[in-house]
Amino acid sequence: MARSVADHRQAVLELLADAAAARRSEQLPLSAGLGRVLATDVAAPLSLPPFDNSQMDGYAVRSADFGAQGATLRVADPVPAGAAPRALEPGTAAPIMTGAMLPEGADAVVPIERAVPDSFPLPGAEATVILPEVAPGDFVRPIGSDITVGATALVAGTALGPAQLGLLAALGLTSVVVRSPLRVLLITTGDEVVEPGTSLTPGKIYDANGTLLEAAMVQAGLTVHRSGITVDDPGALLALLRSRAAEADLIVSTGGVSKGAYEVVRQALHAQPVEFLSVAMQPGGPQGIGRFDGVPFLGFPGNPVSCLVSFEMFLRPVLTALVGAPPARTALTARLAEPLSSPAGKHQIRRGTYLPELGTVRLEGGSGSHLVHALANSNCLVHVPVGVTDLPAGQDVEIWML
Known part of the structure; x- marks a missing residue:
């Protein structure tokens, strides 16, 4: 039986809880603190205002x-x-x-x-x-009517935006101690995948997943180390993981997690405490989760839309919950500009364009997990919950702004 989206998200949270709690800290100038998360409480060194x-x-x-x-x-x-x-x-x-x-x-x-x-x-x-x-x-x-000297200005775990950095500057601080970002080893697999810029021979496709996921992870505040494209050789993948795992807080792979005959990630990790399962979600149903030599591991599907949806549904919200950054996606309600259908028993995520002046959302492309052009022309994800198979135009749906 397929695992629910909520249960799999909880499993990812439990997997990463220790790694998030054990993160290091670093001191940065205020100008480099945007989007980072405070590692310690900050006490006000003076009152604001400092005089009547x-x-x-x-x-x-x-x-x-x-x-x-x-x-x-x-x-x-x-x-x-x-x-x-x-x-x-x-x-x-x-x-x-x-x-x-x-x-x-x-x-x-x-x-x-x-x-x-x-x-x-x-x-x-x-x-x-x-x-x-x-x-x-x-x-x-009055002196101290905003904050008094010695009071807690910001608590550990606060995400630093312009307002928070402005407060620290008003207090005369020039640097801030923040949590070091989680380090992710990102692995793209597939004999059919080649690097952009190389010759595209018959049967090959350019790798979108590496760039797509790296950008999403960096935007979410992670430090990403890409391994390059790994061919469908379980031994080679296992050797790569053994050589690079120690430098990572989390390993994320794309591709090779389904039930086909040549699923390299499943083959390479058969002796590791990693579970390969199906989540009741479209796209992004096949998922891998566990540990490789003690390092948390997540295996995302290989189709570009599937791997980004997997990141948005599982890794990004878990980072928000555990780390305090990135901020949660803005959830809105919008009316469908057209009807849609969804498979029974699955949480479907469609790509769409939200039109705020109309309060409607227009679907971009179909439900296929390969539609990168439709994804690039979308500004939101459209959620169709489990148990809903058909929705008419004009029906309210939940959307997440991208």
């Missing part, structure tokens, strides 16, 4: 100078952003810019729009200003 500052362009004042009708105050020296101001004397109001440090003695800011006149006098000019009543703290950003 003005929320508005206006006048810094002492609220004690005001009565119910407001106050008429002498204009003091202005406070530009970035300056260390002198203490504010009683009975005065200091022109202050947004973000500028509040002078000692001041406890509120009156926006310039509420002042009479509603424009600042020229620097050095003798002037007074009429201001309405204020309360302590009005239009003031």
Whole structure:
């Protein structure tokens, strides 16, 4: 009986849990941290903001100078952003810019729009200003109102995007300790497969899987080592694995996992604790999972769409769950632009183009696992769950944005 998609994903998660937990860490400049995952908690070395500052362009004042009708105050020296101001004397109001440090003695800011006149006098000019009543703290950003010194700014496991890196920069940090990426040994198999750029003789095809999977894995934050194309010789594949396995946290192969007579991966790994099975999914039904000499191993099918769907359905979401990156695919609901059919008892994944202005998804190509052109012209995966065999146009379906 075929394994469900959910059960196989759980098996992949359990396979990789130890490798994910045991990853090393490295220190990188902030500029290199985008998309990486924090290895340790980060405590704030200072408060943000680091001083009381003005929320508005206006006048810094002492609220004690005001009565119910407001106050008429002498204009003091202005406070530009970035300056260390002198203490504010009683009975005065200091022109202050947004973000500028509040002078000692001041406890509120009156926006310039509420002042009479509603424009600042020229620097050095003798002037007074009429201001309405204020309360302590009005239009003031208190020290530490964002985060206080010593508080946890980010926790280990946080994926670093622009906002997180911006916070670390605001705290004055120039580097960050991140988890080292998992190292993947990627193996493409098949006598029929040749490298792009070489001569294409009868019966041969160019290898799309190596480039396709390497790009997907690098985009997901993995470090990928490609072995090149391995011919359908079990002994040669076994020798390659023995020579390269120690440098990897995970081995991924494409091809050679079905039930045919020349399935090289099955033949090479027959003595290893690797299971070759069928998952109730189309495309990508044949799967391999286990360990080679103790290193986690995943065997994906050889057709290009099948191997990418296998990555998207199993490896990518497991990385999200265990590592915190890459981010999960955005799931949406869209209406089918055309009817579709799906095999009974299988979770079908079709390629499609989501048209947000219409809220619809157009299928690209058929259900075949060789349709690379259709895949390249898609921006989403369309999910048809087990038990659904026919859907009419206009039916809502779940899609994952690519």
